[in-house]
Every structure is written in C-alpha cells, then in structure tokens.
Amino acid sequence: MPHCHTIIQTLHNLGFRMTPQREMIIEAIAHAEGHITAEEIYDLVKERTRAVNVATVYRTLDLLVEKGLASRADLWDGRVVYATSQHGSHIHLVCRQCGDIFNADHMLVESLGDLLQTNYGFSADLQHFSIIGLCAHCRAEQEQGSINKGG
Amino acid sequence: MPHCHTIIQTLHNLGFRMTPQREMIIEAIAHAEGHITAEEIYDLVKERTRAVNVATVYRTLDLLVEKGLASRADLWDGRVVYATSQHGSHIHLVCRQCGDIFNADHMLVESLGDLLQTNYGFSADLQHFSIIGLCAHCRAEQEQGSINKGG
DNA sequence: CTCCTTGCAAAGCCTTTGCACGCTG
DNA sequence: CAGCGTGCAAAGGCTTTGCAAGGAG
Numbered sequence: 043m044p045h046c047h048t049i050i051q052t053l054h055n056l057g058f059r060m061t062p063q064r065e066m067i068i069e070a071i072a073h074a075e076g077h078i079t080a081e082e083i084y085d086l087v088k089e090r091t092r093a094v095n096v097a098t099v100y101r102t103l104d105l106l107v108e109k110g111l112a113s114r115a116d117l118w119d120g121r122v123v124y125a126t127s128q129h130g131s132h133i134h135l136v137c138r139q140c141g142d143i144f145n146a147d148h149m150l151v152e153s154l155g156d157l158l159q160t161n162y163g164f165s166a167d168l169q170h171f172s173i174i175g176l177c178a179h180c181r182a183e184q185e186q187g188s189i190n191k192g193g
Numbered sequence: 194m195p196h197c198h199t200i201i202q203t204l205h206n207l208g209f210r211m212t213p214q215r216e217m218i219i220e221a222i223a224h225a226e227g228h229i230t231a232e233e234i235y236d237l238v239k240e241r242t243r244a245v246n247v248a249t250v251y252r253t254l255d256l257l258v259e260k261g262l263a264s265r266a267d268l269w270d271g272r273v274v275y276a277t278s279q280h281g282s283h284i285h286l287v288c289r290q291c292g293d294i295f296n297a298d299h300m301l302v303e304s305l306g307d308l309l310q311t312n313y314g315f316s317a318d319l320q321h322f323s324i325i326g327l328c329a330h331c332r333a334e335q336e337q338g339s340i341n342k343g344g
Numbered sequence: 345c346t347c348c349t350t351g352c353a354a355a356g357c358c359t360t361t362g363c364a365c366g367c368t369g
Numbered sequence: 370c371a372g373c374g375t376g377c378a379a380a381g382g383c384t385t386t387g388c389a390a391g392g393a394g
Contacts, residue, residue, distance in 0.1 A: 135315045163329030178314030
C-alpha cells in the first residue's frame with residue numbers, strides 16, 4: 043500500500059524527522075481498514091519491534107491529526123479511533139451489541155451537514171463521527187431471541 | 194417541576210430505596226435544561242447539603258441510565274453529559290470553539306434515523322448523541338477574524 | 345431487623361508530561 | 370553538530386471499587 047508513503051513524505055516535507063517508530067506507526071494506521079485504536083496501533087508496531095513506546099504512539103497520532111493527515115473520532119463508549127484521511131468523510135455506525143464499526147458513506151454525510159447548516163446555522167465536522175445503535179445482524183439476532191422466548 | 198417525582202416514584206416502584214441523596218441527585222438532573230455533567234450535578238447537590246459524595250452521584254446516574262430513566266451522551270472531547278428521558282430524542286450540536294451545546298430537534302433525528310435504517314439496516318440510538326462543529330456565532334466570529342487579517 | 349446505600353479513600357484506566365539520551369538531517 | 374524525537378516512569382483527570390457504618394422499609 044503506497045498510501046503510507048504519501049503520509050511519510052508529507053511529514054518529511056513539513057520538516058519533521060522520519061524515525062523508524064514514526065514509519066511503523068504510520069504504516070500501521072494506513073494499513074488499517076479505516077479505524078483503529080491507539081492501543082491496536084501500539085500492539086501492531088510491537089509485533090515488529092520492541093523499540094516503541096505508547097507515548098510515542100500517542101505523540102505521533104497527535105501529530106498526524108494536527109497536520110490533517112489523520113483524524114480521530116470519539117465513539118460513544120469512550121473508545122477513540124483513528125483513521126488516515128484517505129478514507130474520506132464518513133460516519134461511524136457503532137453497534138452497541140457486537141462493537142463493530144460500519145461506515146456510512148459520503149452522501150449521508152453531506153445531506154446531514156446541509157440539514158444542520160440550513161436549520162441551525164451549525165457547521166458540523168462530520169469527517170469522522172459516530173452513531174451508536176444496532177447493526178442489521180445483531181438486530182435480527184435480537185428479534186430471533188425474543189421470538190423464541192415469546193413462543 | 195413534577196417530573197422528578199415521576200422518576201423517584203418509578204425507582205421506588207422498582208424496589209429501590211429512596212434516600213435524600215438520590216432525591217437530590219434526581220432533582221438536579223431533572224431540573225437541568227437538558228444536559229448536565231456528573232460534576233455539575235455533584236456541585237448542585239453540594240449546595241444543598243454536605244451529605245453527598247461523588248461516588249454516590251456516579252452510582253445514581255448509572256442506575257438511572259440502566260433503568261432507562263436517563264441517558265448519557267459522550268461528547269467529542271471526552272465530556273459526558275446526562276439528561277432525563279423526558280427531554281425526548283434530540284441531537285447535541287457541540288461547538289468546538291465555545292463548547293456550548295445546542296439541541297437539534299426531533300424532526301432531524303427522525304429523518305436521520307430513517308436514512309440509516311433504509312440505507313444500512315442500522316437501527317440508530319439517536320436519543321442523545323452529539324455532533325461536533327462550529328456554532329453560527331463562532332463561525333461568524335471566525336470569518337470576521339479572517340477578514341480583518343486579510344484586509 | 346435486614347440489607348440496600350452511603351462515604352471514604354484508594355485503585356484503575358487511558359493519556360499526557362518532564363527529563364535526559366540518542367538519532368536524524 | 371544542533372536540536373528534534375524517544376523511552377521511561379510518574380502524574381493527571383475522571384470514574385469505579387471495597388469495606389464498614391448508617392439508614393430505609
């Protein structure tokens with residue numbers, strides 16, 4: 043995946059030094075399917091080397107977010123996830139049952155943004171935000187369960 | 194406001210004991226305009242009596258949420274706010290500049306819910322959730338500032 | 345009288361910070 | 370060589386927990 047190279051290059055061009063730690067952290071987040079926690083990144087990097095520290099992960103993530111190369115989203119339960127900006131604007135649909143995260147696409151983001159702007163004059167940051175609920179799968183399971191109980 | 198009595202009554206009917214602490218905590222959250230932090234509740238109750246502890250506030254809030262009498266929402270910045278269920282479904286619009294919280298009304302909640310259900314089969318819990326962005330006021334200020342800078 | 349609730353303080357979780365050393369450029 | 374970036378460990382904020390005493394029913 044060449045995407046991480048773009049990020050590394052960009053940081054470099056901004057005058058930041060490129061260390062093995064930063065490279066590996068960037069690769070970890072860039073390779074993630076879209077959202078990943080700080081701890082997951084730390085674990086991924088630790089698999090490759092011992093020369094990394096949680097503090098460095100947090101510092102690098104802060105840097106990426108600050109430079110707009112990644113974004114962070116606070117899930118409803120206190121979890122915080124990161125994603126590279128390549129993934130574009132999307133909304134996290136977080137299932138309260140299985141904990142899975144689904145992405146709602148750009149169209150929805152835009153229509154919601156327009157609605158808020160028109161009705162409330164509110165300029166929403168919808169890059170990465172999350173809605174809690176029940177995914178189709180868990181919803182079906184739950185109904186299945188109540189049918190079994192009921193009958 | 195008789196609303197708090199309903200909550201107190203409901204808890205009582207569920208077999209929970211009614212203590213002065215619980216009453217005052219419930220009154221505090223019920224009298225809030227819609228969203229209030231655990232700390233704010235604690236402060237409000239402390240104004241009325243010394244006989245209260247943060248732990249009790251947290252325990253009571255957990256109880257209320259568990260019984261569906263109140264709901265909690267995690268704001269984008271780690272803040273957690275509570276509201277009684279009387280306030281109905283609404284969306285918190287949180288301004289990242291001034292930190293203020295605005296409520297978007299029911300109509301918006303429903304249309305968003307329908308959209309997610311139709312397109313993703315996702316049953317969203319939209320009772321109390323939050324969107325970060327810039328309120329009209331801060332947006333105007335920001336533009337004002339850039340105009341002054343620019344000219 | 346029973347045992348649910350409380351207060352207290354300590355622990356817990358995740359994240360941030362200060363400092364000296366090491367490495368990038 | 371200059372100074373940014375790192376590891377380490379301790380601190381930090383908010384929330385939860387264990388335990389004994391107290392109060393509701």
